[in-house]
Amino acid sequence: MLKTMLNNGTKKRTLFILLFLCCTVALLINFQSAKAKSIVLDEVASQASVTAELNGSLMSLIDLGTKTTVSGSPLRIVLKWQGAISGYNDPSVEVAKLSIHLGLTVPSGIEEEGHMTYRSTAVKPYGSNLSLFWSDLGEGNSYVIVTLDTSDLQNEASFQGFADEVSTILEQNNIKAEWNVSLQGIAEQQGGPEEVLSQTEGLLIEQFKAVSEKESYKDVTTISRTYSIPDLKRSVVSGNHSISAQIAVHHEDQKGTNRLTIGFPLITIEY
Known part of the structure; x- marks a missing residue:
């Protein structure tokens, strides 16, 4: 009988340990899942903040330019994103991926001053031009410039919408780019x-x-x-x-x- 009681005690302890381990694993999984979700949400919030910041500045700039330039005269806008990307193996693969996402022709690289560079340009709706410049700095590092410009702003909503799209694409391609925008007119x-x-x-x-x-x-x-x-x-x-x-x-x-x-x-x- 004593042996039976000892065996039962051992089984109960084993079951308790197994139950404890299962609960611990479940908690760890939930914690990691919550942490991953938090990181994703933070990234989405950060991108939304950058987009809102760009939108607000762009609208303010267009409003200011409209008030101070000759009515009906060409209103030129040049919006640039500049930033670095690192940690890749083949720059041509990253260039191709970004070009396709931006709706550009995939460029071939040419050597300039000891660096491989890539350039691609396309005309977008309402007379806007989109261009990509990529300079490979070696050891998995590159510098990227994307420019969206129009010689005469015809559709504010279209330009702004495409600017939002470009910002999102750069973020999705792991390019942490800073933007600047210039307006010019008579x-x-x-x-x-x-x-x-x-x-x-x-x-x-x-x-x-x-x-x-x-x-x-x-x-x-x-x-x-x-x-x-x-x-x-x-x-x-x-x-x-x-x-x-x-x-x-x-x-x-x-x-x-x-x-x-x-x-x-x-x-x-x-x-």
Whole structure:
């Protein structure tokens, strides 16, 4: 009888241990699953935040440009994403994957200054152009620039929607890219460049709170200023300043007009 009781005790302990192990494994699985879901949700939230940030800045820039340029005149917009990608084995495979996702022809690589580079361009709806530049830096590292531009904005919603799509594609392809956008047109006010800049600056101050001038440049035909604007979340560091916006006005002597360029956070095209 004693032997039977001992055997029963051993079986109960074994069952208890097995039950404990099963519960522990189940808890670990649930924990890892919850952690994975949390990471995915954080990534989705981060991407949504970046997209919302870009959308808000783009809408504000178009609104500002529309108010300060000649009605009906061409409104040029250049939107750039620049970022790094690493940890791959074959750059041509990554280039092909990104090109296909962006709706571009898969480019062949050419060697430039010791690096393999890839370029592809396509015309998109409403006269927009999309281009890809990929530079392989070696050892599984590359630098990528994607540009969406239009020489005359015809459809704001279409341009903005495609910008959202590009941002999502870059994120999905593990490219952590920073964006910047520039707008250019013929200034409605045709006095001196400084007058045009002051008028545009006044509208910028109306549109945002706490606009503060940081840097300036001036020559015979051109004037430029940069600003810190807390309401614009995207900024870059220039010297000791955090820059969120730049305005430049260039007087074209032959045409007798002023070319106005506005950039968030900086102008990245010729002004």
